[in-house]
Amino acid sequence: MVSLRVNGKSLSAKGASTILESARKAGIDIPTLCYHPALPPGGACRICLVEEESTGRLLTACNTRVEGGMSILTDTQRISTARQRMLELIFARHPVDCTICEAANTCRLRLYAARYGVSGGELPRRGELLPITDANSLIHRDYSKCIGCGICVRACGEVQGAAAVEFIGSGPRYRPAATFDHPLDASECELCGLCVSLCPVGALMEKPSIHHGLETRRVDTVCPYCGCGCDLELRVAGERIIGARAEAPAAWNGVSLCAKGRYGLGFVNHPDRLGKPLERTAEGWQERSWDWALEAIAERLRRILDESGPSAVGILASAKSTNEENYLMQKFARAALGTNNVDHCARL
Amino acid sequence: MTNSIADIEKADVILVTGSNTTENHPVLAQSIKRAVLHGGTQLILVDPRKVPLARYASLHLRPKLGTDVAWLNAMARVVLRESLQDTKFVAKRTEGVDELAAFLERYEPEAMERITGIPAGVLTQAARLYARANRASIFYAMGITQHQQGTDNVRAVANLAMLCGHLGKPGTGVNPLRGQNNVQGACDMGALPAFLPGYQRVDSAEVRAKFSGAWGRDISAARGLTIGEMIEAAGAGKLRALLVFGENPVVTEPDSDGTARALDALEMLVVQDLFLTETAQMAHFVLPGRSFAEKDGTFTSTERRVQKLRRAVEAPGEAWADGESVCRLSALLGYPMIYEPAEAMREIAELTPSYAGIDHARLEKGGIQWPCPQAGHPGTPILHTDGFTRGKGAFACVEYKPPAEKTGKRYPLLLTTGRTRYAYHAGSMTVRTALAAMQRQGCLEMNPADAELLALADGDLVRVESQRGALTTRLCLSARSPQGVVFMSFHFPEERVNRLISPAFDPQSGIPEYKVTAVKVALAGGEASA
Ligand code: SF4
Ligand code: SF4
Ligand code: FES
Numbered sequence: 001m002v003s004l005r006v007n008g009k010s011l012s013a014k015g016a017s018t019i020l021e022s023a024r025k026a027g028i029d030i031p032t033l034c035y036h037p038a039l040p041p042g043g044a045c046r047i048c049l050v051e052e053e054s055t056g057r058l059l060t061a062c063n064t065r066v067e068g069g070m071s072i073l074t075d076t077q078r079i080s081t082a083r084q085r086m087l088e089l090i091f092a093r094h095p096v097d098c099t100i101c102e103a104a105n106t107c108r109l110r111l112y113a114a115r116y117g118v119s120g121g122e123l124p125r126r127g128e129l130l131p132i133t134d135a136n137s138l139i140h141r142d143y144s145k146c147i148g149c150g151i152c153v154r155a156c157g158e159v160q161g162a163a164a165v166e167f168i169g170s171g172p173r174y175r176p177a178a179t180f181d182h183p184l185d186a187s188e189c190e191l192c193g194l195c196v197s198l199c200p201v202g203a204l205m206e207k208p209s210i211h212h213g214l215e216t217r218r219v220d221t222v223c224p225y226c227g228c229g230c231d232l233e234l235r236v237a238g239e240r241i242i243g244a245r246a247e248a249p250a251a252w253n254g255v256s257l258c259a260k261g262r263y264g265l266g267f268v269n270h271p272d273r274l275g276k277p278l279e280r281t282a283e284g285w286q287e288r289s290w291d292w293a294l295e296a297i298a299e300r301l302r303r304i305l306d307e308s309g310p311s312a313v314g315i316l317a318s319a320k321s322t323n324e325e326n327y328l329m330q331k332f333a334r335a336a337l338g339t340n341n342v343d344h345c346a347r348l
Numbered sequence: 349m350t351n352s353i354a355d356i357e358k359a360d361v362i363l364v365t366g367s368n369t370t371e372n373h374p375v376l377a378q379s380i381k382r383a384v385l386h387g388g389t390q391l392i393l394v395d396p397r398k399v400p401l402a403r404y405a406s407l408h409l410r411p412k413l414g415t416d417v418a419w420l421n422a423m424a425r426v427v428l429r430e431s432l433q434d435t436k437f438v439a440k441r442t443e444g445v446d447e448l449a450a451f452l453e454r455y456e457p458e459a460m461e462r463i464t465g466i467p468a469g470v471l472t473q474a475a476r477l478y479a480r481a482n483r484a485s486i487f488y489a490m491g492i493t494q495h496q497q498g499t500d501n502v503r504a505v506a507n508l509a510m511l512c513g514h515l516g517k518p519g520t521g522v523n524p525l526r527g528q529n530n531v532q533g534a535c536d537m538g539a540l541p542a543f544l545p546g547y548q549r550v551d552s553a554e555v556r557a558k559f560s561g562a563w564g565r566d567i568s569a570a571r572g573l574t575i576g577e578m579i580e581a582a583g584a585g586k587l588r589a590l591l592v593f594g595e596n597p598v599v600t601e602p603d604s605d606g607t608a609r610a611l612d613a614l615e616m617l618v619v620q621d622l623f624l625t626e627t628a629q630m631a632h633f634v635l636p637g638r639s640f641a642e643k644d645g646t647f648t649s650t651e652r653r654v655q656k657l658r659r660a661v662e663a664p665g666e667a668w669a670d671g672e673s674v675c676r677l678s679a680l681l682g683y684p685m686i687y688e689p690a691e692a693m694r695e696i697a698e699l700t701p702s703y704a705g706i707d708h709a710r711l712e713k714g715g716i717q718w719p720c721p722q723a724g725h726p727g728t729p730i731l732h733t734d735g736f737t738r739g740k741g742a743f744a745c746v747e748y749k750p751p752a753e754k755t756g757k758r759y760p761l762l763l764t765t766g767r768t769r770y771a772y773h774a775g776s777m778t779v780r781t782a783l784a785a786m787q788r789q790g791c792l793e794m795n796p797a798d799a800e801l802l803a804l805a806d807g808d809l810v811r812v813e814s815q816r817g818a819l820t821t822r823l824c825l826s827a828r829s830p831q832g833v834v835f836m837s838f839h840f841p842e843e844r845v846n847r848l849i850s851p852a853f854d855p856q857s858g859i860p861e862y863k864v865t866a867v868k869v870a871l872a873g874g875e876a877s878a
Contacts, residue, residue, distance in 0.1 A: 137785035161381025161404075188403070191786070192374060208782035219660035222647045224640040224777070227526030228353070228375045229649025229715075234641060234660045241641060241661060250714035252354065252653070258374030259783060266781035267639070268661065272623050274636035275665020285634075290666060293633055294673065298680035300616045304588045310568065314578040314587050317539035318594035318670065319528035322645030322657060324692035325671035326530070326537035327545060328685060329593060332674045333572075335565040336683035340541050340550055340572025341587070344534045345595050 002068035005053075007075065013066045020048060020061040023074060030074050031083065031112050033200050034149035035062040038255045039158055042150045047112065049082050050074045058082065080116060087118040090147050093172050094201075095129055096120035101145070102210050103202030109147060127172030136185050138207055138263050139196055143175040146203040152176050152195030159256060164188040165195065193262040194255065197245055208263055209235070209243040220248045223261040224320065228253070230261050241265050305337065314341035349651045351485060351521030352717065352729040357383040358519030361481035363474075365394035365505075366416070366491020368766055370401055373489070373525050373650070377401065380487070390481075392474050394419065395491065396764070397835060398828045407474050410830055411464040413762045414751030414864040417497055419464045419471060420504035421455035421748065426475035427511050428452060433479070434513025441736070442510050444743040451745040463748065479512045483519035490527060490766070500746040510741045516732040526650040529640075533648035536703070536718070537696070541572030546700035562699055565683070575601065583610030591618045593670045594637060598626040603816055604846045620670050623780070636667040643669045645689040646711065648718070652728075654706055655715035751864040755832070759814060759866035761798065762833050763848060791824040792869065793835040799825050802869060809872040812836070814848040814865050820872045834869065 003012045006023050013022030018041065023030055033045040041063035048061040053071040058079070061072075073079070090109065096119075098104045113120065129144035150167070153176055157163040164187050168177045178187035196204040215235045223230040223244075231251035235243040244265060246257045277293035278285045288296075304312050315337075317329040326344070333342040356362070356379035369377040383389035384404040393405035402408050411419050427433050428449050438445050457468035457475075464471075478484050486509055492501045506522055514520040526532050538545040544567070548555040556567040573581055579601060581587035590611070601607045611617055611630050619628040620635035628634045640647075642663040648654045675687040690708040697703050705720040716727040732741075755762055778784060792812055794804070804810060806825040811818055812834075821836070829835050848865055 138782055158386070159378065159382070161378050161385050163385070185786075188400075190370060190374060190400075192378075219641075219658050221641065221658045221660060222529065222649075222655045224529055226373050227529060227531060227650035228373050229529060229647060229651070229653055229655055230375050231655065231715075236660055239661045252715070253375050256375050256378055259786075260374075260778065264778055264781045264783045265641070267622065267777045268641045270623075270780040272780060273664045273667070274621070274623060274634065275667060276636060277666070278624075278634040280632055280634075288633075290635075290668070290673075290676070293635065294677055294680055297616070297618055297633055298677060301589060301677075301681060304615065308588055311570070312586065312588040314573060314581075314590045316575060316578070316590065316592040316595050316597065317534055317537075319531040319534045320594045320640070321530065321534070321670045322643065322689065323530065323533040323537050323648060323654070323696065324645045324689040325593075325669060325674070326534045326539045327692055327696050328671050328674050328687065330538045330540075330545070331563060331685065332678045332683075334544070334559070334567050335563040336678045336681050336685075338565070338568055340568055340570060341578060342539055342572055343541050343575040343578065344531075344539045345528070345575065345597070345600055 002066055004066050004070040006072045017066055018062060019050060019064050019066055019072055022066050028074060030061045032062055033108055034151060036151055036198055039154045042154060044150050047083055047086055049079055051076055051079055084116045084118055087113050087116055088122040091120040092123040092126045095144050101202040102205050107202055108200040138191055140205040140207045142203055145201050146175050147201055148174055149200060151198050155194045155198050160192050160194050162188050162190050191259040206243055212242040213237040225260040230257055232257055232261055240269050310338035313337055313339060317342060317344040319344050349523040350731040351523055352651045353379055355518040356380060357387050359389055359483050359485045361390050361478055361484040363392040363478055363486045364401060365488050367487055367489035367525055368399040390477060396830055396833055409466045409470060409474055411466050413764055415464040416492060416501045417504050417746055417748040418460045419466055420508060421452055422457040422460040422471055423475040424508050424511055425452040425455040426457060426472050427479045433511045437513030442741045448743040448745055484514045485519060485521050485523060487523045487525060489525040497749055503744040503746050507743050530647040532650055536648055541574055545696060546702050579607050579610045582614050589616040590614055592627060593620050596625045596627045602846050605817055620673055635673055638663045638667050638669045652717045653715040656711040753864050753866045755866045759868050761867050761869060763865045763867045764833060764835050766837060790837050791822040793824055793826050793829050795829050795831045796825045797831050810869050811872045812867050812869050814867045817848050
């Protein structure tokens with residue numbers, strides 16, 4: 001442990017921690033664009049500059065380790081001006097269309113622009129805007145909004161382990177791309193969507209979530225697909241699921257989900273969902289009330305049980321139902337029907 | 349899994365077989381990839397296809413389809429021949445090693461090379477790498493279990509792990525990967541014909557007495573029918589009513605046409621599901637079900653982690669949870685049950701030793717890995733740390749048997765099936781999401797060299813025929829499949845690839861042989877024949 005001062009407040013921090021980590025732990029916010037706690041620091045955006053009081057040195061808080069006796073200032077006039085300049089520079093090649101940007105409410109660039117009083121038109125435009133690269137039906141890429149923070153590149157290499165994206169080009173054309181700038185679908189990209197969920201601005205967006213309204217709440221639950229059992233937070237707007245994130249603090253899967261967990265939830269609100277019990281009759285499907293349908297089913301079951309005994313009925317439980325439901329299904333088979341004819345598609 | 353996802357990155361060597369992990373268990377695969385990229389772990393991949401994980405593998409062994417026991421035994425043979433076994437572990441924790449050693453003499457890698465197609469040198473190298481590792485783990489999925497010899501395959505895997513002592517420590521283990529999100533839970537809960545919750549045997553009088561005591565009804569001692577047997581019994585008129593919850597056997601069971609005929613013979617088929625699936629369309633009654641986002645309860649993941657599911661949105665119309673309809677139906681049959689998930693979990697905990705310490709309130713703080721034998725127990729991330737459930741681990745001498753299906757003049761290619769990245773299972777969920785646009789149709793994957801022999805080109809509409817049926821699909825050429833092997837996923841109901849598949853079962857597990865079917869492929873409508 002080392003002790004240091006941040007804005008005059010004494011803190012003790014682990015020797016291996018950065019200025020950013022120890023300040024945030026003490027509730028002191030330092031703005032960051034290229035930093036994400038799940039990734040090694042990038043040190044690319046320099047918005048996290050802080051001042052060392054004794055020397056006047058400006059340090060990037062996200063990748064500078066704490067030293068005993070340090071005294072750090074995070075909010076001096078000098079720092080504010082430096083941050084302002086940096087934001088102005090970013091906006092010199094970033095479209096100022098926040099009003100129609102899907103990321104507006106979560107965009108950190110916009111948040112800091114407002115905080116430091118940058119409107120976007122301060123400096124003359126530098127170079128042309130990069131065109132929108134519509135990656136595929138899941139991912140929307142608008143590199144004119146890319147701030148070159150490198151989060152997507154690090155996330156893909158360090159967390160996802162796919163290393164499918166890297167930076168290409170130089171100057172105003174510097175941007176991330178799949179290897180050889182191939183289309184994402186033809187690259188090593190696994191469409192896990194991690195880069196999209198971590199991009200601090202509107203450069204990468206989840207297409208299925210666009211124009212579905214604002215998130216009204218989040219519900220922490222479990223992915224319905226494979227046996228990994230990823231913890232996922234459903235993003236809900238009204239009674240509609242508009243997306244999913246892995247951001248719950250207790251999630252064993254950290255920030256990761258895969259294409260299915262992230263983009264495969266549209267079935268929940270699909271118009272094909274059944275809403276009424278149905279009976280197949282000579283005239284086709286007839287809607288029935290639950291009471292009517294269950295009584296009809298029970299009656300046939302009683303007759304078959306009477307005539308042929310419990311071995312003539314069977315239950316297929318489900319690997320998609322909950323534990324509690326599976327428990328009740330097999331209890332129903334064994335205690336109510338009297339048969340061990342109960343199985344599920346475990347073998348698939 | 350004997351071990352946890354969290355300790356994957358602690359392994360020095362990871363052996364993955366019969367699992368296209370990056371596409372089927374993507375988030376777990378991340379840990380494997382990270383271990384290789386950032387942790388210096390060596391990956392041994394054993395898979396006939398060049399699945400994406402091949403990019404990360406130090407060794408890729410490509411056995412012929414259905415020859416798993418042969419290569420697994422040959423690896424164990426190398427371990428014993430070169431005395432690479434963990435003698436301490438073997439002496440203390442296992443029994444039957446001498447019999448195994450004698451038995452394995454016939455499984456020299458040189459002799460197995462002809463059967464498996466794996467060069468003896470490469471196999472020997474893999475065996476040494478696995479055996480000498482400080483910590484080594486094995487991961488497998490349906491590529492190992494969906495064979496007529498599936499149970500034997502699993503035993504051969506266990507032999508190898510026990511010989512090398514790669515069990516009961518972080519970064520080791522025998523780790524089957526469960527395909528669907530709650531397969532583990534459905535098994536744990538006793539949705540199995542021979543087991544009550546917690547794998548307590550139906551044929552034990554003591555177990556039955558315990559459950560009859562709790563449930564107030566006698567439990568039948570007769571083992572029930574497996575899904576395949578139920579379908580057979582339906583076809584034979586012996587099973588008269590079947591209630592299906594959230595499954596789509598017409599698409600997922602082998603021999604789709606035969607399955608459909610059998611279900612058609614039922615006097616009553618009831619299906620509860622989210623959609624009017626292929627199976628629901630055959631039902632007499634269809635009940636609207638709730639999705640995972642519309643109910644409370646728990647799922648158990650492949651690492652035995654029991655996790656809380658939370659209701660997020662309203663269900664459409666009058667959709668009910670499966671548990672609700674089961675309880676109401678039960679009441680109508682004179683055995684009232686109440687659908688209250690937290691209450692059901694209390695009952696589960698009382699009757700299931702491995703879930704005894706689990707309740708919904710605890711799970712609010714995060715999942716717990718069973719066994720969790722009492723309240724306050726932290727759960728068990730690693731199994732078999734000091735002993736096996738039945739004391740000593742017994743080695744099994746499992747003989748290699750060739751798959752039931754063989755290629756011949758008529759059916760010269762072997763078809764294997766699996767999943768792909770954007771689709772899931774029978775597809776009724778994924779086709780109704782944004783993922784559908786990524787892959788609207790399935791296709792038959794074929795090695796370009798085979799295509800050349802058959803004068804077929806990428807994108808051709810082809811007819812795939814097996815002894816049992818035929819279907820038409822597009823051809824996509826890819827070096828992923830080795831020569832002589834074609835691959836198809838089973839997500840697309842229109843294609844019903846399972847209509848081609850052999851109903852040959854593993855007599856011990858009841859698992860059909862989805863992974864090996866002899867087929868021929870020809871231009872659809874054309875005269876050309878393979
Ligand atoms: S696309 Fe987003 S995450 Fe990637 S470098 Fe640009 S701004 Fe950063
Ligand atoms: S997010 Fe992907 S890896 Fe995780 S449980 Fe869902 S399907 Fe499996
Ligand atoms: S957040 Fe520190 S340099 Fe970007």
